[in-house]
Amino acid sequence: MNVDLFDFDLPPENIALRPAAPRDAARMLVLDGATTRDAGVADLPQMLRRGDLLVFNDTRVIPAQLEGRRGDAKIGATLHKREGPRRWRAFIRNARRLRDGDVIDFGADVSATAVDRESDGSYALEFAGDEPLELLLDRVGHMPLPPYIAGKRATDARDADDYQTMFAAEPGAVAAPTAALHFTPALIQALADAGVEHATLTLHVGAGTFLPMKANDTDDHRMHAEWGRIDPQTADRLNAVRASGGRVIAVGTTSLRLIESATGDDGVIRPFEGDTAIFITPGYRFRGIDGLVTNFHLPRSTLFMLVSALMGRERMQAAYAHAISARYRFYSYGDASLLLP
Missing domain, CATH: 2.40.10.240 (QueA-like)
Known part of the structure; x- marks a missing residue:
């Protein structure tokens, strides 16, 4: 596919240079089936169903x-x-x-x-x-902030905390799994009270996530490999949730890519340990996840292609146009979206 199909204009003022405070005060654009509505991250317990399970990446960012x-x-x-x-x-x-x-x-x-x-x-x-x-x-x-932040301000002491998620446990990432930055212990408790559980996996995010696509066609792009692990107990738990009618919802594209890498054509999520270079574009058939919480991504990026594969390219172009006009904050420290196809 032509990479130009995934382009859009983003005003610089929509790029977040600091996260929301508190973290769960960020806004959230919800795409649920054919409906689109504005909400907040703190509304997640009302947006999900009892029996759903959120999957977080527990990688920890190193001073890379x-x-x-x-x-x-x-x-x-x-x-x-x-x-x-x-x-x-x-x-x-x-x-x-x-x-x-x-x-x-x-x-x-x-x-x-x-x-x-x-x-x-x-x-x-x-x-x-x-x-x-x-x-x-x-x-x-030093903490490796993305270029679109580091180019506008210096890294400081706040970033050492702001750029780690509450789940950060396994050192090895050089970029944060930023969708999880929105979560707080209070929000996790509210989700648990609503019957929404959570699990963790590990994918060490590489610096390749910051690189722009140089190819004009998606067929010519080479993804950088990243190391990940889903242990047998977690794989069994995710399969059990889906078998009982619940939904597996990835928090972040890193969690999604690892789950999809571990899922067979039969829809069974298997234990996984090793490298993945999965590249998801429109036409991909999702096998292991039923939804996604994610931030707003760069134009012409592999991650905007991924969300376009999940929800449809025209749908995501329209959603991003709304987000820009409604002054949602973009990228790593920005607001969130909940995507439920």
Whole structure:
């Protein structure tokens, strides 16, 4: 499909630079079957049914943005995907000043050797020393805010909390599963009181989520792989919910993509552990989920294609036009949508 079909104009003032406070005070656009209405995230207990189950991603964002030097050259690195105990694949800024085997000094006694350059310009960084890599990143890394936020303001202490969900437990993401940023313990309790349960899985979101599509046709786009896990108990629980007539509703496109990666043509969700590079576009037949809570996505992005696959491209174009005119806040720190096909 032509990528231009998924384009739209977004005024800069619709891009959120800070999250709503409190988190569950964010607005929520609800698309339920053929109806569209304005609501708030706090209304979710009334929007869902007893017996439904929300699935959250429990990945934790690490300080994956690094600034260093190779000689006199400034080198920036955004970690993308872990490849070993001391090795991360990274997107590099000023990569023209870097060659295989060069050592990047990140300061504070943290350095890494750049090896195995790939065609997308990424390198594998092999970190020196014996200290746990998590300690090194805590020393020199910064929270990797998306470019559309970082380009307008500096990362600060608030982001260390704002850019983690209440479910963050498994370190390894370089971007937050942002739909879950809206949830609070009070909202989870209200959902439980309404008979709506929740479960967690893990998908370590990579920096590829920030990259614009360079291809003009979806057939020519290559997704970056991300590591995820659904344990056997969670898979059984999701299958039991659907078998009893409840709905499995993914919170965030990361949860959705992992569930769909783990679901067979028979509609059974199976345990999963490994990489997924699933790319969902219109025409895809959803097998494992019955709905989605998600934020508002970038034009021409793989995620806008995903929601268009779920609800229909023309429907989502109209919904986004309404959201823009009604001044919904877009992207990672923005408002939410509830999509129930």
